[in-house]
Amino acid sequence: MKAPELLLPAGSLEKMRAAYDFGADAVYAGQPRYSLRARNNDFRMEQIAQGIQEAHQRGKKFFLTSNVIAHNDKIRTYLRDIEPIIAMRPDALIMADPGLIMMVKEKWPEAVIHLSVQANTTNYATVKFWQKMGVERIILSRELSLDEIEKIRQECPDMELEVFVHGALCIAYSGRCLLSGYFNRRDPNQGTCTNACRWEYKTHGADVDPNTGEALGQAMDKGFNFEDAKNDLDNQFSSTCGDQKRHPKADAIYLLEEKGRPGEMMPIMEDEHGTYIMNSKDLRAIEHVERLAKIGVDSLKIEGRTKSLYYVARTAQTYRRAIDDAVAGRPFNPHLITELEGLANRGYTGGLLERRPANDYQNYETGTSVLQRSHFVGTVRGYENGMAEIETMNRFSVGDMIEIIHPTGNRTMKLEQMFNLDGEPVQVAAGNPVRVRIPVEGPVEGGLISRLLQPENA
Secondary structure, eight states, rough: OOOEEEEEEESHHHHHHHHHHOSSEEEEOOOOOTTTSSOOOOOOHHHHHHHHHHHHTTEEEEEEEEEOOOHHHHHHHHHHHHHHHHHOOOOOOOOOOOOHHHHHHHHOOOOOOEEEEGGOOOOOHHHHHHHTTEEEEEOOTOOOOOHHHHHHHHOTSSSEEHHHHHHESSSSGGGOOOOHHHHSSGGGTTTOOGGGGGGGGEEEEEETTTTTTOOOEOOOTTTTHHHHHHHHHHHHHHHTTTOOOGGGGGSSSSOOOOOTTTTOEEEEOOOOOOSSSSOOOOEEOOHHHHHHHHOOOEEEEOOOOSSSSSHHHHHHHHHHHHHHHHHHHHHOTTTHHHHHHTTTTSSOOOSSOOOOOOSSBBSSSSOOOOOOOOOEEEEEEETTTTTEEEEESOOTTTEEEEEEEEEOOOOOEEEEOEETTTTOOOOOBOTTTTTEEOOOOSOOOTEEEEESOTTOOO
């Protein structure tokens, strides 16, 4: 079995190096103007050049994301701005816009193009089309099942295929969302998404204007609970109408009110059972790595260019182990799932790789990521005479159980002592930008520290 490439996000040079240290074969980073991560993106021309150089020195690959859905003003400047990037010789450009792909291939026929997930490739005929256009790899849509991916591989045996296996999922079809642009004029398809699908919404009843069909808001008791009201209606209806279970108001029009915009009512036509109705759980497909490798998928991709250094290291390390186990014929290690619980998440789902009940995909309880197993608290910045210098990110204390995450392997320990940089004992590291020293046996250089929220054997 051929080992698929492990592809990690790089929002900065530091994250890129961590990805390689913890097992990635390749990373992807983007120009802010032409990729879909304009915010929290440290890669300008100088950083891109340095990243490509370092990657090639390590025998790794560096892909440049240029997957904007371009408007005319970006068409005008695109070739001018991409020319110095191509001269740096990234291993591939990740692109989505057919016009931009045509322009690049006309001017630089030798340029390697990977088709972005934004292009929504869901069938083998489309793969064959892009192959004829000179594209060398297709990043398949997240809407495909494992069986559909296998069928595409069978029909397109000589085309490189890439599949997302971990990260945030979008409410829209493979990322093509308009919510952020609709609410506050920040277009997700231009790289400035504000994640409006994660916001908290309240449900209000509505009347319909008989002349215009417009949804009109109703005054509501502040104690109104949509689900309780729906259940009361259903119970009343079934008790008076025998076997009929559906109350007419289940098909009524309702209005949404977003928490940060009180009084702005938005009509909806669906009966929802929670407040975070558009908030997807996070994708986690580590248990499907073996199947994807057997299918012959060339690259397994992790989402998250705006995520933390800790996220990059933890996902790289965990998926590296899953790939190595699959190729060696070892059974899947369920502890890898526990490792991923060390990351803040909105709950995990296998997405559409395997069919599940509809409510498995959505998180109706919270729009924010939740820490369940551990909390990232610091980065090791130096090590001397048995003392590791930690640049702290979050609070931790003497007496905490901590985990040292390192490319050579992880280990846990109880923190017995801690000192400031003057050598004075301290009990608490309050968080960024504090630096402290803790006694620990090496190797720890380049490692990360997390505080365990649950005992290891719980």
